[in-house]
Amino acid sequence: MTEIAATAAHSMSAAESAAARRLRKRYAAEWRFRAYGVAALIIAALFIVALLSDVVVKSVSAFTQTRVTLDVPVSAETIDPEGKRDPQTLLTADYTALLRDALREKFPTVTSRNDRRALNGLLSSGASEDLQKRVVADPALIGTTVKTTALLSDDADLFVKGRVTAIETEQGTGSATVSGMDGDVTIVSTNKDFADALASVKRSLASQASALLAEADRVADNARSTTGDEKTALDAKIAELRAQVAVLNARFAAAGAPESVDAEEPTTLVKINGGVVRATEISATEIKGTTMVPLTSADAAAAGTWKIETLAVPEASRRVSDQEAVFLSVLSDQGLIAKNFNWSFFSRGDSREPELAGVLGGLVGSLLTMFVTLVLSLPIGVLAAIYLEEFAPKNRWTEFVEVNINNLAAVPSIVFGLLGLAVFLNFFGMPRSAPIVGGLVIALMALPTIIIASRAAIRAVPPSIREAALGVGASHQQAVFHHVLPLAMPGIMTGTIIAMAHSLGETAPLIMIGMVAFVVDIPSGFTQAASVLPVQIFSWADLPEIAFQAKTAAAILVLLVFLFLMNAVAIVLRRRFERRW
Amino acid sequence: MSAQTATKVETATAVPRILGERAPKVTARNVDIYYGEKHAIKSLSVDIPDRAVSAFIGPSGCGKSTFLRSINRMNDTIPSCRVTGDIKVDNKDIYARDLDVVHLRARVGMVFQKPNPFPKSIYENVAYGPRIHGTASGKADMDDIVERSLRRASLWDEVKDRLNSPGTGLSGGQQQRLCIARAIAVNPEVILMDEPCSALDPIATARIEELIDELKQNYCIVIVTHSMQQAARVSQLTAFFHLGILVEVGDTDDIFTKPKDKRTQDYITGRFG
Ligand SMILES: Nc1ncnc2c1ncn2[C@@H]1O[C@H](COP(=O)(O)OP(=O)(O)OP(=O)(O)O)[C@@H](O)[C@H]1O
Ligand SMILES: [Mg+2]
Numbered sequence: 001m002t003e004i005a006a007t008a009a010h011s012m013s014a015a016e017s018a019a020a021r022r023l024r025k026r027y028a029a030e031w032r033f034r035a036y037g038v039a040a041l042i043i044a045a046l047f048i049v050a051l052l053s054d055v056v057v058k059s060v061s062a063f064t065q066t067r068v069t070l071d072v073p074v075s076a077e078t079i080d081p082e083g084k085r086d087p088q089t090l091l092t093a094d095y096t097a098l099l100r101d102a103l104r105e106k107f108p109t110v111t112s113r114n115d116r117r118a119l120n121g122l123l124s125s126g127a128s129e130d131l132q133k134r135v136v137a138d139p140a141l142i143g144t145t146v147k148t149t150a151l152l153s154d155d156a157d158l159f160v161k162g163r164v165t166a167i168e169t170e171q172g173t174g175s176a177t178v179s180g181m182d183g184d185v186t187i188v189s190t191n192k193d194f195a196d197a198l199a200s201v202k203r204s205l206a207s208q209a210s211a212l213l214a215e216a217d218r219v220a221d222n223a224r225s226t227t228g229d230e231k232t233a234l235d236a237k238i239a240e241l242r243a244q245v246a247v248l249n250a251r252f253a254a255a256g257a258p259e260s261v262d263a264e265e266p267t268t269l270v271k272i273n274g275g276v277v278r279a280t281e282i283s284a285t286e287i288k289g290t291t292m293v294p295l296t297s298a299d300a301a302a303a304g305t306w307k308i309e310t311l312a313v314p315e316a317s318r319r320v321s322d323q324e325a326v327f328l329s330v331l332s333d334q335g336l337i338a339k340n341f342n343w344s345f346f347s348r349g350d351s352r353e354p355e356l357a358g359v360l361g362g363l364v365g366s367l368l369t370m371f372v373t374l375v376l377s378l379p380i381g382v383l384a385a386i387y388l389e390e391f392a393p394k395n396r397w398t399e400f401v402e403v404n405i406n407n408l409a410a411v412p413s414i415v416f417g418l419l420g421l422a423v424f425l426n427f428f429g430m431p432r433s434a435p436i437v438g439g440l441v442i443a444l445m446a447l448p449t450i451i452i453a454s455r456a457a458i459r460a461v462p463p464s465i466r467e468a469a470l471g472v473g474a475s476h477q478q479a480v481f482h483h484v485l486p487l488a489m490p491g492i493m494t495g496t497i498i499a500m501a502h503s504l505g506e507t508a509p510l511i512m513i514g515m516v517a518f519v520v521d522i523p524s525g526f527t528q529a530a531s532v533l534p535v536q537i538f539s540w541a542d543l544p545e546i547a548f549q550a551k552t553a554a555a556i557l558v559l560l561v562f563l564f565l566m567n568a569v570a571i572v573l574r575r576r577f578e579r580r581w
Numbered sequence: 582m583s584a585q586t587a588t589k590v591e592t593a594t595a596v597p598r599i600l601g602e603r604a605p606k607v608t609a610r611n612v613d614i615y616y617g618e619k620h621a622i623k624s625l626s627v628d629i630p631d632r633a634v635s636a637f638i639g640p641s642g643c644g645k646s647t648f649l650r651s652i653n654r655m656n657d658t659i660p661s662c663r664v665t666g667d668i669k670v671d672n673k674d675i676y677a678r679d680l681d682v683v684h685l686r687a688r689v690g691m692v693f694q695k696p697n698p699f700p701k702s703i704y705e706n707v708a709y710g711p712r713i714h715g716t717a718s719g720k721a722d723m724d725d726i727v728e729r730s731l732r733r734a735s736l737w738d739e740v741k742d743r744l745n746s747p748g749t750g751l752s753g754g755q756q757q758r759l760c761i762a763r764a765i766a767v768n769p770e771v772i773l774m775d776e777p778c779s780a781l782d783p784i785a786t787a788r789i790e791e792l793i794d795e796l797k798q799n800y801c802i803v804i805v806t807h808s809m810q811q812a813a814r815v816s817q818l819t820a821f822f823h824l825g826i827l828v829e830v831g832d833t834d835d836i837f838t839k840p841k842d843k844r845t846q847d848y849i850t851g852r853f854g
Contacts, residue, residue: 473714
């Protein structure tokens with residue numbers, strides 16, 4: 001008796017512990033599954049954050065533009081030599097010349113051709129637009145001096161934004177004497193004010209040395225597999241490189257020794273007595289250099305009244321020359337250069353000049369294209385879905401149609417582009433690069449998605465609703481349009497929005513039908529040449545100008561905002577529809 | 582009814598007594614219904630009296646719903662379903678070529694097993710039928726129809742203050758009464774109910790049964806039910822189905838007290854089904 005009870009108790013506890021183990025296992029499995037989910041979510045979020053922050057950081061500089069303030073004498077000889085104030089003459093007059101003259105006024109000592117070209121190059125080719133607009137609007141300005149701001153060129157703009165080179169500024173701590181006011185001068189400080197500049201030059205020597213050394217090693221690698229004359233030539237080259245390295249290293253090692261500076265080393269500028277001197281030879285307390293802007297006096301400058309600027313990137317490896325850098329630096333010291341929000345980025349079409357390029361053209365092109373797409377694909381898609389789901393007889397023929405709709409959804413978009421090219425452009429002779437054609441092509445692509453989503457939404461409406469409607473004597477069509485369709489609407493909307501969002505980012509088929517063309521004008525109709533945002537991003541990303549990198553990122557940002565807005569509208573619409581029930 | 586006349590009728594004609602008192606509203610003769618190859622109803626003939634409640638009982642899958650749905654041609658929505666034989670409402674063949682199905686369904690309303698109000702307001706639920714049939718002349722008339730229908734479905738007092746709130750927000754029993762109100766709003770002559778109480782608790786069931794009892798003054802009601810007690814309580818005529826065959830039909834009292842067929846007896850005493 002007791003034995004039986006004991007075994008029973010034993011087996012009970014065994015069963016219990018097995019059950020407990022199973023339970024623990026189940027909990028562990030559940031916990032693991034949740035952990036995987038959270039991990040997946042975190043990874044996805046990280047990707048998105050990385051992507052977004054990269055785009056945002058890169059785009060920041062595209063949202064500001066730099067302008068220089070100038071007092072421009074609007075001379076009648078340049079603008080309107082005949083004095084008739086003919087609007088056409090005023091419109092086509094050379095305002096750029098006025099701006100250039102005004103800018104030259106700021107640097108009266110600049111006479112050489114190269115320097116003048118450098119000075120003119122600071123202004124954007126579209127700099128005169130504001131002035132032109134003002135004078136055309138008010139011809140009375142001719143003969144007066146107009147205060148205006150002129151857009152800087154992309155390189156100048158980047159320099160001002162600090163994207164070309166880092167600039168380190170130091171106040172002179174000693175009192176400095178200058179040997180002259182123009183030409184080659186020597187500046188001697190009572191303190192070791194130039195030690196930092198010297199150090200940065202030495203550092204640059206070291207990095208040049210290591211670059212040469214790497215080069216020598218690479219050549220040595222090549223030399224190993226060669227023989228004869230070739231080998232001797234290479235060996236000679238290696239020896240030469242090694243010798244250069246040794247020289248550089250020796251110069252680097254001699255920490256206090258004076259150094260000569262050329263375009264391969266960081267530029268050192270000294271701003272003293274109203275002029276600018278570029279160093280050609282530096283020691284800790286003294287520099288020799290050439291004046292870029294003549295000094296106004298040869299007196300000794302007290303501590304704190306002069307400063308040293310070091311441009312970290314050597315002149316040879318940047319697009320802004322020392323001369324241009326000095327011009328900009330002087331203008332900026334005079335408080336004439338200002339950064340402001342780049343509204344024109346949103347109000348201009350495309351341009352080959354980065355500082356003039358805007359997204360409005362692409363944006364309007366995208367809107368027009370989307371409009372055509374929506375107007376075509378939504379009704380056609382929804383009606384096709386309703387017919388297939390509700391009215392079509394279930395036979396081979398409709399099955400064939402169904403299968404092919406699903407196939408179409410998987411066809412690469414470039415194929416649709418080719419189709420559009422062959423059918424709409426070549427056969428129907430529709431205009432190239434036009435939003436109407438783009439919209440047609442994209443509508444073809446969006447259709448399968450919309451049909452599939454709509455059918456799923458219609459199928460998801462409970463049959464009881466249909467039966468209820470039929471039961472009170474509604475016709476099939478009434479049941480569908482009064483009850484099924486409104487209930488399916490949120491699903492249809494979701495599908496449509498997904499299709500539209502895809503379409504908005506579609507590039508390849510639009511390139512096929514010529515929407516990649518460089519279009520400056522903002523399209524004003526469905527048949528005019530236009531580009532779309534993603535294609536514009538694609539072409540900008542391809543351009544060599546550095547300033548376009550920021551513009552590309554900014555355009556991506558605009559596209560994303562556009563997408564978010566679309567989705568927000570979709571959500572609002574869906575809420576609306578849902579509330580009606 | 583007096584027992585004496587009842588006996589007389591029964592002995593005289595062997596048709597249910599209730600059919601002696603009430604003209605048949607729906608008559609079915611030699612009806613066969615197929616789902617593709619499946620023969621769901623086999624050679625069925627029955628008369629259903631007007632202004633009375635008829636109950637269809639039988640084990641699951643015996644074809645009660647199938648036959649019920651063929652009375653307002655709801656089966657048309659099932660592509661594989663085929664109906665042969667005669668079904669007449671008011672002596673008019675409802676499968677005749679020139680008959681308008683929509684019109685038929687307005688005359689023969691249906692209440693389903695699961696309450697299925699439209700996801701719209703209570704008012705809209707009731708007003709939908711009259712609106713599509715154009716029976717109401719103006720807003721006041723429509724308000725009147727809605728109120729009358731809700732009152733007859735004994736739902737008015739519970740919802741009169743929230744006619745614009747969604748019908749799906751009501752309780753299950755209320756929803757089913759709303760569906761009944763929706764069915765009677767189009768002023769049908771026949772109301773088909775397929776297990777209307779199967780999703781409801783006893784209290785809600787009792788209310789619906791009361792309602793059916795009231796409605797039978799004016800309508801021909803057919804109800805499918807799995808509850809013997811319900812059939813016994815509300816119906817005057819009971820038809821017992823088994824494997825697609827109408828085994829026995831007669832006055833409810835007779836079916837439950839002295840069934841003629843062994844299968845009927847077994848079923849109502851709970852021996853199978
Ligand atoms: N749409 C359909 N397609 C094919 N066969 C069907 C369909 N609907 C019902 N059937 C078959 O027809 C027969 C009768 O079904 P029906 O729904 O009429 O039974 P029922 O008596 O209402 O059963 P329950 O009491 O469970 O509702 C069943 O065998 C069922 O499998
Ligand atoms: Mg049934």
